[in-house]
Amino acid sequence: xxxxxxxxxxxxxxxxxxxxxxxxxxxxxxxxxxxxxxxxxxxxxxxxxxxxxxxxxxxxxxxxxxxxxxxxxxxxxxxxxxxxxxxxxxxxxxxxxxxxxxxxxxxxxxxxxxxxxxxxxxxxxxxxxxxxxxxxxxxxxxxxxxxxxxxxxxxxxxxxxxxxxxxxxxxxxxxxxxxxxxxxxxxxxxxxxxxxxxxxxxxxxxxxxxxxxxxxxxxxxxxxxxxxxxxxxxxxxxxxxxxxxxxxxxxxxxxxxxxxxxxxxxxxxxxxxxxxxxxxxxxxxxxxxxxxxxxxxxx
Amino acid sequence: xxxxxxxxxxxxxxxxxxxxxxxxxxxxxxxxxxxxxxxxxxxxxxxxxxxxxxxxxxxxxxxxxxxxxxxxxxxxxxxxxxxxxxxxxxxxxxxxxxxxxxxxxxxxxxxxxxxxxxxxxxxxxxxxxxxxxxxxxxxxxxxxxxxxxxxxxxxxxxxxxxxxxxxxxxxxxxxxxxxxxxxxxxxxxxxxxxxxxxxxxxxxxxxxxxxxxxxxxxxxxxxxxxxxxxxxxxxxxxxxxxxxxxxxxxxxxxxxxxxxxxxxxxxxxxxxxxxxxxxxxxxxxxxxxxxxxxxxxxx
DNA sequence: TAAGGTTACGGCGATCGTAACGATC
DNA sequence: GATCGTTACGATCGCCGTAACCTTA
Numbered sequence: 001x002x003x004x005x006x007x008x009x010x011x012x013x014x015x016x017x018x019x020x021x022x023x024x025x026x027x028x029x030x031x032x033x034x035x036x037x038x039x040x041x042x043x044x045x046x047x048x049x050x051x052x053x054x055x056x057x058x059x060x061x062x063x064x065x066x067x068x069x070x071x072x073x074x075x076x077x078x079x080x081x082x083x084x085x086x087x088x089x090x091x092x093x094x095x096x097x098x099x100x101x102x103x104x105x106x107x108x109x110x111x112x113x114x115x116x117x118x119x120x121x122x123x124x125x126x127x128x129x130x131x132x133x134x135x136x137x138x139x140x141x142x143x144x145x146x147x148x149x150x151x152x153x154x155x156x157x158x159x160x161x162x163x164x165x166x167x168x169x170x171x172x173x174x175x176x177x178x179x180x181x182x183x184x185x186x187x188x189x190x191x192x193x194x195x196x197x198x199x200x201x202x203x204x205x206x207x208x209x210x211x212x213x214x215x216x217x218x219x220x221x222x223x224x225x226x227x228x229x230x231x232x233x234x235x236x237x238x239x240x241x242x243x244x245x246x247x248x249x250x251x252x253x254x255x256x257x258x259x260x261x262x263x264x265x266x267x268x269x270x271x272x273x274x275x276x277x278x279x280x281x282x283x284x285x286x287x288x289x290x291x292x293x294x295x296x297x298x299x
Numbered sequence: 300x301x302x303x304x305x306x307x308x309x310x311x312x313x314x315x316x317x318x319x320x321x322x323x324x325x326x327x328x329x330x331x332x333x334x335x336x337x338x339x340x341x342x343x344x345x346x347x348x349x350x351x352x353x354x355x356x357x358x359x360x361x362x363x364x365x366x367x368x369x370x371x372x373x374x375x376x377x378x379x380x381x382x383x384x385x386x387x388x389x390x391x392x393x394x395x396x397x398x399x400x401x402x403x404x405x406x407x408x409x410x411x412x413x414x415x416x417x418x419x420x421x422x423x424x425x426x427x428x429x430x431x432x433x434x435x436x437x438x439x440x441x442x443x444x445x446x447x448x449x450x451x452x453x454x455x456x457x458x459x460x461x462x463x464x465x466x467x468x469x470x471x472x473x474x475x476x477x478x479x480x481x482x483x484x485x486x487x488x489x490x491x492x493x494x495x496x497x498x499x500x501x502x503x504x505x506x507x508x509x510x511x512x513x514x515x516x517x518x519x520x521x522x523x524x525x526x527x528x529x530x531x532x533x534x535x536x537x538x539x540x541x542x543x544x545x546x547x548x549x550x551x552x553x554x555x556x557x558x559x560x561x562x563x564x565x566x567x568x569x570x571x572x573x574x575x576x577x578x579x580x581x582x583x584x585x586x587x588x589x590x591x592x593x594x595x596x597x598x
Numbered sequence: 599t600a601a602g603g604t605t606a607c608g609g610c611g612a613t614c615g616t617a618a619c620g621a622t623c
Numbered sequence: 624g625a626t627c628g629t630t631a632c633g634a635t636c637g638c639c640g641t642a643a644c645c646t647t648a
Contacts, residue, residue, distance in 0.1 A: 045383055046386050062382065076372045083364050083365060087344075087364075088345055
């Protein structure tokens with residue numbers, strides 16, 4: 001048994017048990033991969049994969065059990081490398097952040113700017129994805145840290161930290177009927193609504209509020225992106241429900257913002273990362289930076 | 300990085316960072332080991348060991364952190380091998396049991412006999428040790444399962460199962476004054492006592508009982524071994540305090556046994572084994588066998 | 599016939615062993 | 624001088640790549 005065989009199993013898992021593709025990813029020829037797998041299986045004494053003819057179809061019971069340990073080994077191997085690199089120079093490295101558009105545009109700029117000042121040598125890659133993809137990004141090791149609002153509870157092998165609590169706001173053009181008078185759910189329900197796509201940025205809280213009041217929610221447009229929503233609100237397509245912090249007093253002077261904290265339950269934005277996975281010092285500091293910025297928002 | 304380097308680090312830990320001894324254990328020459336360590340350190344970019352001249356003295360901060368991951372890898376590697384071997388033939392293998400004399404002689408015979416009938420192909424090695432060594436045996440991987448009474452709480456990375464509860468008994472020769480009348484701690488305290496060595500088989504329960512009653516405990520002889528105690532009791536050296544189950548109605552006809560359940564708090568014998576460590580099926584069944592035998596005792 | 603996998607064989611490089619040397623107690 | 628570690632060098636064995644072959648959609 002050796003580490004490249006362990007690595008091979010990991011890659012095979014990612015390539016649907018395709019030896020040729022695995023070989024390609026590992027930058028060696030296919031025959032080498034084939035042999036390594038044979039040797040490993042014969043060392044263990046039983047096959048790890050079910051075969052149809054020569055083709056690998058799925059994993060055997062042994063294979064799936066072994067794969068659990070393989071994952072542990074690969075994780076530890078990566079950790080060793082990261083720990084050493086960190087020890088060598090904790091101001092050098094790459095930070096992959098997976099998040100949604102709203103966070104990237106309205107929450108992250110400040111903490112990222114501060115972080116960059118402290119760690120100029122660290123490159124930041126921002127991976128934008130939908131909330132349910134964020135977690136996948138972590139598991140696929142394409143992201144180190146995910147910042148997201150929906151769907152991030154109860155995942156084992158994830159560390160989840162509460163970041164900040166926020167609520168929705170209504171935005172309408174100047175002189176829109178909703179720019180004056182008390183706002184109630186009943187009143188809102190009489191207008192076409194523009195808000196986030198299903199699964200995005202607290203959309204579930206909106207749906208929940210209307211459902212609780214037995215009101216029909218007429219969503220005329222939904223987008224992943226606050227700016228898109230604002231654009232169509234400006235065109236008079238309806239009332240926009242967005243994150244309060246996405247309203248910019250300067251840029252959005254042509255829009256009226258109205259608080260909805262009393263109507264729609266607040267949402268929590270969280271920070272998530274993998275358990276058992278070594279985070280470089282700079283990543284740990286980045287998380288601290290996020291929490292500081294979050295405190296400032298809520299204060 | 301490769302697995303033999305990982306293995307090397309493990310061995311180095313066990314040999315007080317002695318390269319020569321490590322080489323010996325790994326069945327390769329010392330120069331090879333020296334080189335492997337150099338290569339690994341240069342791959343990581345920083346030394347893992349503090350050196351005094353050329354000699355390895357201790358681990359660096361990096362080294363200790365890396366070693367945590369090394370242990371994880373080694374554990375997972377062993378697990379893979381064990382899982383595969385188990386899959387191949389779960390009736391073949393070695394079961395290392397670490398326990399004390401008392402358990403080995405008075406509790407284990409029945410469950411081991413039954414186990415052997417189901418798994419004739421499994422070899423059983425019994426490692427006798429003092430209670431505080433038992434846990435070490437597990438960590439040193441010289442034992443798979445430990446059965447012990449004292450000192451086995453609160454160890455993280457151990458799985459601990461309650462096995463059975465038992466209490467002490469008094470044994471004295473026929474016609475000894477204590478063979479008649481009510482037994483109290485006060486009465487016991489007026490006789491020289493023979494019992495288990497410190498740290499063994501419920502000795503702490505005895506000490507606790509006397510201390511609670513503010514009585515002096517006059518231990519004239521202590522041994523790790525019930526049979527030794529009985530031998531000296533027969534010689535009239537005093538009153539023996541032993542596990543109730545160590546009294547054999549047939550063999551010990553020349554001794555009088557008297558229950559002490561009302562005087563000395565009961566003790567719990569436990570089964571312990573390492574977390575994150577794959578136990579072959581037969582080991583799992585052995586544990587079941589132990590629990591069954593334990594139930595029969597208490598019933 | 600293209601795609602996926604196996605087998606045979608030659609060559610190269612990693613790693614081992616031998617051996618000589620350096621340091622430290 | 625005994626113990627411990629490093630360095631140099633030749634030998635070997637493992638592993639890769641090339642290439643021919645097999646099997647199935």
